[in-house]
Amino acid sequence: xxxxxxxxxxxxxxxxxxxxxxxxxxxxxxxxxxxxxxxxxxxxxxxxxxxxxxxxxxxxxxxxxxxxxxxxxxxxxxxxxxxxxxxxxxxxxxxxxxxxxxxxxxxxxxxxxxxxxxxxxxxxxxxxxxxxxxxxxxxxxxxxxxxxxxxxxxxxxxxxxxxxxxxxxxxxxxxxxxxxxxxxxxxxxxxxxxxxxxxxxxxxxxxxxxxxxxxxxxxxxxxxxxxxxxxxxxxxxxxxxxxxxxxxxxxxxxxxxxxxxxxxxxxxxxxxxxxxxxxxxxxxxxxxxxxxxxxxxxxxxxxxxxxxxxxxxxxxxxxxxxxxxxxxxxxxxxxxxxxxxxxxxxxxxxxxxxxxxxxxxxxxxxxxxxxxxxxxxxxxxxxxxxxxxxxxxxxxxxxxxxxxxxxxxxxxxxxxxxxxxxxxxxxxxxxxxxxxxxxxxxxxxxxxxxxxxxxxxxxxxx
Numbered sequence: 001x002x003x004x005x006x007x008x009x010x011x012x013x014x015x016x017x018x019x020x021x022x023x024x025x026x027x028x029x030x031x032x033x034x035x036x037x038x039x040x041x042x043x044x045x046x047x048x049x050x051x052x053x054x055x056x057x058x059x060x061x062x063x064x065x066x067x068x069x070x071x072x073x074x075x076x077x078x079x080x081x082x083x084x085x086x087x088x089x090x091x092x093x094x095x096x097x098x099x100x101x102x103x104x105x106x107x108x109x110x111x112x113x114x115x116x117x118x119x120x121x122x123x124x125x126x127x128x129x130x131x132x133x134x135x136x137x138x139x140x141x142x143x144x145x146x147x148x149x150x151x152x153x154x155x156x157x158x159x160x161x162x163x164x165x166x167x168x169x170x171x172x173x174x175x176x177x178x179x180x181x182x183x184x185x186x187x188x189x190x191x192x193x194x195x196x197x198x199x200x201x202x203x204x205x206x207x208x209x210x211x212x213x214x215x216x217x218x219x220x221x222x223x224x225x226x227x228x229x230x231x232x233x234x235x236x237x238x239x240x241x242x243x244x245x246x247x248x249x250x251x252x253x254x255x256x257x258x259x260x261x262x263x264x265x266x267x268x269x270x271x272x273x274x275x276x277x278x279x280x281x282x283x284x285x286x287x288x289x290x291x292x293x294x295x296x297x298x299x300x301x302x303x304x305x306x307x308x309x310x311x312x313x314x315x316x317x318x319x320x321x322x323x324x325x326x327x328x329x330x331x332x333x334x335x336x337x338x339x340x341x342x343x344x345x346x347x348x349x350x351x352x353x354x355x356x357x358x359x360x361x362x363x364x365x366x367x368x369x370x371x372x373x374x375x376x377x378x379x380x381x382x383x384x385x386x387x388x389x390x391x392x393x394x395x396x397x398x399x400x401x402x403x404x405x406x407x408x409x410x411x412x413x414x415x416x417x418x419x420x421x422x423x424x425x426x427x428x429x430x431x432x433x434x435x436x437x438x439x440x441x442x443x444x445x446x447x448x449x450x451x452x453x454x455x456x457x458x459x460x461x462x
Contacts, residue, residue: 059195060090080165113141130174290333292441324363347408371436384432
């Protein structure tokens with residue numbers, strides 16, 4: 001097939017480009033290149049992304065389902081293309097073309113027989129309201145054999161701006177597509193592609209050798225995995241629910257509004273948790289020097305508990321913080337202390353079971369901040385879960401400690417970095433307390449850092 005054939009545009013059936021092109025559409029980096037050069041770049045990009053061999057890509061499957069349902073069309077596909085063939089890599093509704101149809105079974109179509117070739121040539125959105133009104137398109141196999149009458153598609157672009165395929169919807173009846181509907185297709189294509197690239201980057205960044213230390217293992221599990229795998233899709237979900245709730249794509253029924261609001265609020269909660277994990281990155285806590293800062297331990301503790309509150313609610317758990325009068329203000333490394341509180345509380349919550357009350361009490365022991373953590377259960381009394389006691393009282397640390405308690409061991413490590421101690425006080429299964437002792441840092445250094453003396457300075461000297 002020559003390049004000129006790919007340049008055919010169905011007159012009268014393609015929506016005005018200025019009206020339908022989403023303003024945030026990815027810029028193509030291949031404009032000005034010949035068809036052969038663009039196809040070479042496309043093949044290189046497909047190979048670099050490990051997309052050469054057929055495999056199921058969940059994000060693309062979800063993207064075609066969203067597109068078909070939102071636009072109320074029977075068929076949606078994601079395709080990749082080489083110089084001669086368009087390969088279906090995700091599909092919704094191909095069975096509507098007939099039982100045992102070749103496209104559904106072979107999952108590919110010659111580039112000369114479909115409509116994706118026109119989109120790939122221009123690398124811009126394509127809308128055809130009625131294929132039979134265009135004599136060129138009417139002769140395509142997709143129209144003659146399968147009866148496709150309406151087609152709307154957008155380029156599938158990599159983060160490098162290379163078009164590797166399409167996301168398209170099709171109907172057996174003529175129909176028009178609004179600018180909002182095409183914008184939704186564009187958003188679904190961007191989401192599906194970014195999801196795949198993010199997942200692949202996460203897999204490539206995972207270490208291929210055993211972890212050098214337990215702290216390295218915790219970093220991988222608690223930071224890299226959560227932030228890399230949650231932040232990107234949550235941003236997408238928040239954006240999509242925001243647009244839906246604003247009824248950009250049409251009015252919502254009361255039940256749709258209810259579901260959209262639930263998803264939006266839940267996504268906001270999860271995003272807050274992800275941002276909190278980023279803020280308490282252990283990599284930052286491993287810096288060489290502690291930074292003395294005047295902190296309000298009650299305010300800092302309440303901030304940590306507020307972040308964990310949605311997780312506690314899911315297990316009917318309650319979190320309570322109490323502070324001894326006069327023991328609020330301290331000279332400590334705020335980031336490290338925040339991480340200590342977060343990881344210790346989170347780990348105990350993991351094994352506490354339902355309906356537990358996790359209590360944290362802060363008090364003063366000379367120039368040392370003492371933090372006591374324990375569980376109070378209306379049926380089981382007070383104490384700590386046996387798993388917590390066992391891990392902290394076992395020496396050396398087990399080679400494979402329970403995954404749910406990795407944060408507990410990280411908290412112990414951070415306490416030691418701050419010059420403190422973490423111990424279990426009490427005997428037996430009841431009345432045990434997790435006790436953290438954190439000495440105040442150098443007051444002179446804190447005063448120099450803050451630029452003025454504080455009343456905390458005198459308090460910490462007692």
